[in-house]
Amino acid sequence: MADVEENDISEKIFENEISINELIEYVVDEIFPKFPEFCDLFESNDEIKEILKKRVVSIERRKTNYKDRVLNNSPAEYSVGSNKIIFYADEPITIDNIKNSNKWKNIFAHEFIHAATDKTKSSRYYEVGCSSSGKKNKFIIFKELVLSLIFLPGKNMMKKIRGLFVKLKYMSSYNLGDALNEGLTAWITDKMVPYVKNDTEAYPWEKNFIDSIEEVLGTEETLDLIRCDYKKIAKKFNISKLDSISLIRYMDITSCIANEVDNNDKKEKDIEEYKKNVQMYYTFGGMAQKFFIERVFIPKSYEKTASSISHGNTSVYDLINLYNIMQKYKNYICIEDFSVEDMLGSYSYKTFYEETFDNFESYIKNVLIAFSNHVDVSNWTDEEIFNIKRIYDYMFKKVQEKSEINTEFYKFITDKAKKIGIQQNLMVAMNKSVIFVPGSPAMNGISFKDLAGSIIKKNNISTSDVTLSRRERRAIERENRKKEKAQRQNGKNQNK
Amino acid sequence: MYIMSEEDTRKAYVEVLAALKIIAKDDLNKIPKNVIEHMAENQNRFYSFKLSSLDELSKEACVILVDLYMTYVANPKQKELMMDILNLNEKKKKHNS
Incomplete structure (x- = not known):
């Protein structure tokens, strides 16, 4: 200490x-x-x-x-x-x-x-x-030595870290995941927590990412990541043990920030110093995210959707979820101001953000092509058609190679979607599998004020309706309480 | 004027809970947990309801939603405005009858 x-x-x-x-x-x-x-x-x-x-x-x-x-x-x-x-x-x-x-x-x-x-x-x-x-x-590991190994892009990155630990004879009693966990936890807690505490956006940013991971992988797998069980992770995601350690390292940073965010021991004057390090932090987070999204997130999502297609399942929720997550990802990863050329040479943060996002899009495009060729849409609900149409719209804007996507299928979807009507558009967005288009009011749910207003107008609800309903409900609640009491007393009597 | 039966209320709870899912979190957090828990416990579990349009909500559910909004979410000004609309509807009803 x-x-x-x-x-x-x-x-x-x-x-x-x-x-x-x-x-x-x-x-x-x-x-x-x-x-x-x-x-x-x-x-x-x-x-x-x-x-x-x-x-x-x-x-x-x-x-x-x-x-x-x-x-x-x-x-x-x-x-x-x-x-x-x-x-x-x-x-x-x-x-x-x-x-x-x-x-x-x-x-x-x-x-x-x-x-x-x-x-x-x-x-x-x-x-x-x-x-x-x-x-x-x-x-004991040496911070900058480890960091330089982490930030050096290349196949041998993890080998170098492993080599370092083998040399230091730590592999014999403790696994590498634990050691990295220990070292980087200390680093992030030491350097970043005061900054994060003073920046209201940083914590939700991390939280969102974990939520997104949980959506795709499931709670148990996410917990395994946080628990640093690198062998389990390697087995579950079918990746090498070294790659799984790399994943753990990122997860450790996020969980550490979540746990330590309330720590306010550090002096305020130190915050400036920590701010200088935030660039490094974003670089690290970005690289780990890129790794995670490319190696685990996309393949895992693809696996899910592909299996549902191959089983003739017409549900589009997997694709919709993926699209939602991609949009979330787009929102919180887009921190283009952080150029990190000092750290990575010409390989900047923006570059790998764009690469990752391109991967995401090309994956969604592939799934859409699969959908248009193999899935029978005649049984799709209005809601599903509406959602898929929005994904198509997005992809047509972004991807110029329209010829790859079945245009007849798109026309069919568009025609159907038009029939759904404007009111339906809003209500579809209210369901669980909602597509949150960034910036749309549906992103944060509908305001209760709007809902109550439209309900009153449509149903002509009056003062007497509300008061009556309140009285009736209270009477029902009272009766329920009486029943519960009576049941409890009966139970007690029987026990005696 | 209508009178709610216990069964109507239990069904209405199902619809209300479905409607609350689409409400903004900030608004939803203002409703006490025990109120939502009460509805969840006493809802009719054999009644399935999927909300795809406001028209599908029963009058009972609409009334409960308005009541919830006025009791827990609305600020005094919004409450006044709501009361005005409710009173106006009341007058309309009397006039029509």
Whole structure:
């Protein structure tokens, strides 16, 4: 844990019981070599020592019962502001104690890594996901190293991450999904939550995406994603384990934001700093989304619709749902201001947004072609025809290759749809399988005021109708309550 | 003037619940949960109803919907306006009879 609050005042503080220089020498020479990836970031051990001597000016021991910190698994902290390492122990600790205890070795290694890397603009590498509890110390990963691996498009991306973990010997006891989960949760919570809290649109944006995923995959599968069970996910979606881990990583970010959104510990002045990182956040989210939509979302939706077509099922709800989700996706992913050329070179966020959306459209076009060729529409309800017509309209506007879609079928649909009438248009949009056209009033449902107004006019409802109805309903409710009471009493009597 | 039977009310609850599904969430949230729960518990489960047009709503359902709107959703001004329309309809009815 880093960043101790400056106003943390303990009951008793013991300063400089351990020689700082001796401790730094021991940690750098004996413990850090176990983390070769970390040591590679510096030219030599002397360079690390120099940095540490500047950043760790003193070491404080505090009583273990202070604010129950030990119960919260935080036996040590690095304070950036005062260049201190604070640890919690009742008895003085010597260098020999540290040498003989794996727990203290882990704790001090962790805090010194914080001291050497954290909050330094010049440093290219960060450490994340490392709580001070001994168990979690296994999850030390280097933030920017991981990020650079994530943002580098290429087949070997996941191999590199896996390689890193194998090198660090974390694969033996914990799966990679858990480790990424731990590291990236810390990263997002640390960097993004205060920003998200102050931006009212960010949270619904994430929520919508999870809702959309749930619509297609089902609740259980979505939960598996959030639970980071990468083996299950790989099996269910028929993708490789590494790809499933990539999925988990994205889901973890969204769930983390959902859980931590109320955390208001951070100071407001820090928000500006977090805002700088939001670009990176959107890049990351966008890439993960692209991956998700291409590899899981579209194939899964296609599978559903294709199976319903092959079984001669004339229901069009799958396609309608897909169209709805695509429109939602269009609404919340369209953040074109975030150009991320610094991060990805010429491969910008806008580019992969467009690519993903094109994929979406081409998929819907394919389903429409399948529908027009294989499905008997004579049994379709007015509502289904109306909805399909809207999808066709959309596709004809967007896709120029009209010849691919059966135009006779489209004409038939159009003629039928015209007969449905204007009033029907509104009411069709009220059903469960509604097509929400962005910007239309039906998107958020109909206002009760409009509904009540039109009902009163149509049915000539008068004051006496309302009062009578109210009286009648109250009488019925009263009778129901009496009946319930009587039943309860009977039950009690029988029990006696 | 008509009198609602218990059976009519139970059927009307089915229609009202179907109509509430299309109402904007902001408006829907203003109706207390226990009111909706009461209708859900006491609806006629053997009566199936699919809303595709306002004309299909029975008068009982319309009356309940208007009552719900006036009791929980409308602001004082809207309530006044509604009362004016209801009173006007009342006068029309008396005049016609």
